[in-house]
Amino acid sequence: MLAKFALRRALAAIPVVVGVSVITFVLMHSTAGSYVPGLSLNPNLTAQQVALLRSQLGLDQPLWIQYFDWVGLAWIVQHVGLGGLLVGAHDVTPGLLQGSFGQSMVDGTSVTSQMFDRLPNTILLSLTAILMGIVLSIPLGVLGAIRRGTRVDHLLTGLSVSGVAVPQFWLGLLLILVLSVQFHAWGLPFLPSGGVVTPFSGGDVLDRIAHLVMPATVLSFFYLAIWSRFTRSSMVEVLSQDYVRTARAKGMGSRRVLYVHALRNAVIPLVTLVGVELPGLVSGGLVVEVVFGWPGIGLLTYQRALAYDYTMVLGLVTFASVLVVLGNLLADVLYAALDPRIRLA
């Protein structure tokens, strides 16, 4: 039953992935056209040489052929021995279907290898932020629920409302200003303002953690704001349930009631909420990565977009989108595993 559901969902995801690849490809090509960075600026190239370079890159082909090349269909066609069907003679390279996201227009490096170089950093940052968010938001939410209507509760509400409204890049700059710049000026121990490790230091664990603290804090603040609010209202609801009153009435210690009976039921819905963030694991931290110079997928996309490296950006956007679709799929299947009602719907 569950396997059937998972398969149905996976099949439904295929047209979405195909559609996404068409949208990003068409957008990118209507953006950049067949622009090759720097090519027109080189005075030593004759018109013939430019034309030759462009045809070697396959840019003289019609758009749909370029798309077929990029997706990897052309590669398949050629490798099953039907190369004659392909219009014109050009180098056919492996495409998306072969796991290749293309080559950089600027330095010719493989998008896939660049991507996998940066991916661990991005995942480390996002997972740390999500973990910090969970670990902090549950106790804060419980606190707000127990002290409902008090000053503590109002303070936590204020914190949560600000967490959704504060621009992440500004919060990042303020943290750098205080924890790096001012602490340094005051002669206190200060945090590094960017990167993953101190250059030429070898990069031990403590150094890595010091670099991780600020970006992860900024990123987790948003999660904290949403999840603590949610835990609070969910806890308030559970605390008014009959079984909580029964547990209290039979003389159970209030801590035990709170942490064993109430909290467990209050936190179950939070799983759904954390699951919603799963697809954004790779793309959610772009702005934070830029502010802190954190060498992840987001910073790479940002730098390459500024350099008009459009094949690289195209590959990265497609990769991030495919991950979103996969993340949604995974979340759907997880919920179905947890809640049988979803499978039947």
Added chain:
Amino acid sequence: MIDQGTVEGLQIGGVVPTTAAGRPARSYWAESWMTLRANRVGMAAGSLIVFLAVVAVLAPFVSHYVTHIDPTKQDLDSQFLGPGPGHWLGADETGRDTFTRLMWGAQVSLGVGFLTVSMQIVLGGGVGLIAGFFGGSLDNVLMRLVDMVLAIPAIFLFILMSILFTPNAVTLSMIIASVGWGVVARLVRGEVLSVRSRDFMLATRSLGASSARLILRHLLPNVLAVMIVAASLNVGQIILAEAALDFLGFGIHPPTPSWGNMLSNAQTYFTHSTWLVIFPGVMIFITVLAANLFGNAVRDAFDPRLR
């Protein structure tokens, strides 16, 4: 509030129709509006937004008649001058006045915020109405399109499209709206599905009303509340996204001042001129906070699903 209404009803001789509960029947909109008016936090936040909008509109007059400073006017004598009498909120690396630039920046933030949300409502609402009303394969195609648009991470899509247009306020709004409309379309479609199956729709149809008439005269008024709620909840996020794009350099470019690009510029100098980084951020924060609080109040008052 309810008592007042009853008294008014009595004064004109009890001709006001009452509901079973004995209170005067008010239209959905009148009742929602009253709930909204009673929400103090919401009204305060709404007033702040209105005030900021007025400041944005009047920025040219204020900078001409009150501060006497043009937002792009450079004055190397007051380079990095701290907040004080001449420059209330300090000056930047070329002596441009922070206060004046913040006022002009409000035009960008609020302008893009309202323009984007209108575009989202028109496009998302339209697609949601059509998909929900006609159903079948058209619905399927439109909703898969929404899935695709929402699968591309928003900030990546914004960056991709910012290379396409050289953004000004209008194109930037189009870029941001190109994502958010999907969420609105889903919401509206869901609401249409529930309204469509009600008896009055069948009755109207059997009287021979055309599809266009059914959608515009009968469905639209019933889903308008959901659209308004979605719109007011979105404004804050749009302003944040716009500021982030300006900050990254994919939005409004200098010399046109915007809160985001002022912060981007401040990055270089903020170790010695902290005001350059503090004030634009505070403006974004306050505006988004007010927009969110007002949005929440509108949702509490207007959302039919919360009634």
